[in-house]
Amino acid sequence: MVAIGDGVISQLRRGVLEFCVLALLRDDERYGFEIVRALSQADGLVTSEGTLYPLLGRLRKEGVVETTWRESPTGPPRRYYRLTPAGRSLLTAFTAEWVRFRGSVDTLLETGALT
């Protein structure tokens, strides 16, 4: 038996993760912990929750999300993330691309040919 290289899966994961974050923010703003817990509940998407925070910081630096502080009913203020217009159009573009990509790979994996 040949095992799938761990590198392949982690590269795939790394490639799509930022778009998963953007997708989570499509309809509503969310605070960091909320985003991290939502993603880590998805099967096979996140190996360690902590590494998502650097990703959130990078998305903010790239201008695809923006943040605001809001009071929390239970503790210190929370930093909320929401999509910027640039983030929204990036998500739309990725969604279209992903559907094509997934379709081709699925077809190949299932039938062994592109019909």
Place this chain on the structure above:
Amino acid sequence: MTTTTSLHPVAADYLGRLDRAARRLPRGERRELVEEISAHLIEATEPAMSDAEVLTVLDRLGDPEEIVDAQRPQERPRTDSRGLHEWAAIFLLLFGGFIFLVGWFAGLVLLLSSRAWDTRDKLIGTFIVPGGLAAALVATVVSASTETCSSLNGGVQHCTGGASTLRNIVGIALFAFCLLGPICTAVYLARRAR
């Protein structure tokens, strides 16, 4: 949920380890990362939790080193990128003009194809000064020749006399620019490619 912001000792210890691991990050990034993880711990743990419960939260969070590594990718190209390719580009942009000018163009190709510099760096490298130090030599020759006699209308010699002071100043300024420009650019490019 409790409203207190004091952390479980095991979580506080973890946060300390993260802060130490994050020492290699730029100050702003380090502060923000520790702030975010601290907020995470406040949400996910409570001081009254058992050690085992807190350790479970920390396991999910991951190793502090791993988290700091995830912050690094944007730093990595800056530290690794000053390789042979970049030093060759800088050297050839500076001195390549003396190798029949071809050397400078080779330097230009290396500059433009490197990922260590952004567009602004590349523009500066290209235009200050085309030809590199060889341009200073050309500038000297040109300004020297304009100071002497120039041939006008087929054989009539026109010699510059009174205007030569101005010419001299312009010539010296041009020479200084062609000499200092490439040197400053080389230093700039070497620093920016980090």
